Amino acid sequence: MSPEDEMPRRIRALIVDDSLTSRMMITRSLSQTGLADFEFIEAGDGIDGLDKYREGETDLVFADMHMPRMGGIEFIQKLRSLHSSCPPCIMITAEKSQERMLAAVNQARVDAFLLKPLDQRRLREGLQKLVDSVPDRAGSETIPHEECAVGALTDILQRACDLELRRTDRVGGVMADPVATADVTDEGAPRPENAVFALISFMGAVHWSVVIGFEQRAAEVAASKFAGIELDFEDPDFGDAIGEVANMIGGQAKRLMLEQGLVADFSLPTVVSARDIRFLVQRGARTNAGQIRFDSAAGRVWMGITAGLNAGLLI
Numbered sequence: 001m002s003p004e005d006e007m008p009r010r011i012r013a014l015i016v017d018d019s020l021t022s023r024m025m026i027t028r029s030l031s032q033t034g035l036a037d038f039e040f041i042e043a044g045d046g047i048d049g050l051d052k053y054r055e056g057e058t059d060l061v062f063a064d065m066h067m068p069r070m071g072g073i074e075f076i077q078k079l080r081s082l083h084s085s086c087p088p089c090i091m092i093t094a095e096k097s098q099e100r101m102l103a104a105v106n107q108a109r110v111d112a113f114l115l116k117p118l119d120q121r122r123l124r125e126g127l128q129k130l131v132d133s134v135p136d137r138a139g140s141e142t143i144p145h146e147e148c149a150v151g152a153l154t155d156i157l158q159r160a161c162d163l164e165l166r167r168t169d170r171v172g173g174v175m176a177d178p179v180a181t182a183d184v185t186d187e188g189a190p191r192p193e194n195a196v197f198a199l200i201s202f203m204g205a206v207h208w209s210v211v212i213g214f215e216q217r218a219a220e221v222a223a224s225k226f227a228g229i230e231l232d233f234e235d236p237d238f239g240d241a242i243g244e245v246a247n248m249i250g251g252q253a254k255r256l257m258l259e260q261g262l263v264a265d266f267s268l269p270t271v272v273s274a275r276d277i278r279f280l281v282q283r284g285a286r287t288n289a290g291q292i293r294f295d296s297a298a299g300r301v302w303m304g305i306t307a308g309l310n311a312g313l314l315i
Contacts, residue, residue: 011036011131012057016049016075017064017092025118026062026092033124035131046070046078055083060130062114065093065104076108088130090114143307145206145257150292152252153212153303157296160248161222165294165301194233195219198246198271204264205257211304212246218299239271246271 013030017023027040041058043049045067053061061079063072070078076089091104094116104110112130114123157163196219202208214222216233223231223241231238246269257264291304 009036009131010039011059012039012041013060013062014041014043014049014053014058015062016043016046016067016072017062018045018067019064022064022092022116026114029118029120029123030127032120033127035124035127046072046075049075050078050082053079053083055085059087061087061089062092063089065091065100073104073108076104076110080109088112090130092116143208143305145260145262146292146305148256148260148262149208149210149249149253149305150303151256152249153301154294156245156249156252157222157301160245161225163218163222163225163296163298163301165296168293168295194273196233196242196271196273198242198249198269200246200250200269201267202250202253202264203266205262206264207307209306210250212249213302213304214242215299215301218296218301221298243269243271 015023015026017026023042027038027042030038030040041052043052046063047070049061049063050070061076063075065072067075072091072093076091079089080086088111089108090112091101091108091110092114093101093104101113104113112126114126154165157165194216196214196216198212200208200210200212202210219242220232220238222245223238226245227237227241231241250266250269254264254266291302293300293302295301
């Protein structure tokens with residue numbers, strides 16, 4: 001089946017706006033993008049929106065910034081406080097004040113802004129990334145294109161570090177706590193001394209926060225094989241070696257995505273240990289997350305991918 005013959009994604013969108021005319025324009029414009037088979041739930045203000053929101057059933061939320069009883073900022077704030085996992089939230093506004101838009105980002109953790117008057121081309125281009133990031137209810141729980149990141153991890157660790165990975169299981173839908181995962185083995189064996197994490201951000205055709213985790217011994221073996229000298233956890237060059245390995249994994253993932261026509265760039269990796277990771281994890285919104293685990297002769301390795309968009313996108 002060619003991409004042109006595939007059935008469109010089904011997306012359930014909650015539209016919260018006090019203007020019936022505005023809701024009609026938004027639903028019509030979204031339907032005309034052709035990006036998904038949209039199902040709409042409409043609400044007249046934030047209080048009505050909270051009543052009509054259904055956790056686990058709503059894929060996108062659109063909320064007008066200015067509404068009676070409860071405006072968009074307060075509505076999204078309340079939504080996030082009541083539900084641990086929220087879909088992408090898009091603020092609808094004709095607001096030109098940078099101060100008000102910054103307040104929406106800081107207070108409500110808005111994922112994107114839909115600017116009035118609506119522009120069909122801009123709407124389609126901006127919405128594409130959001131629709132792609134929504135898990136397909138008819139499909140698997142995997143993150144789109146995650147096989148590029150997983151393939152890069154297994155390929156680079158085998159070629160550059162002589163570390164062969166055997167995939168064990170995945171935790172889908174909700175990201176497992178990487179620190180808790182590192183601290184306790186599945187068999188109840190003694191906890192490893194430490195764990196090492198490389199954090200990479202991807203932006204472009206995908207918006208990912210990627211965490212590559214190693215049990216301490218697996219990290220030491222990978223770093224030593226890569227550097228060609230024995231490196232342990234306390235060695236001053238240890239972090240640099242893991243960072244270079246992670247950088248190669250990011251580069252390989254980028255190449256594999258490019259083969260699929262996906263253009264993305266990635267940040268330089270940040271390398272931290274388990275005792276530091278809690279201070280670096282951000283509480284930003286995410287749309288989907290999963291963790292893939294591996295065993296190796298040297299210890300466990302895992303990759304966590306959180307797919308989502310940072311606030312600031314104008315559509």
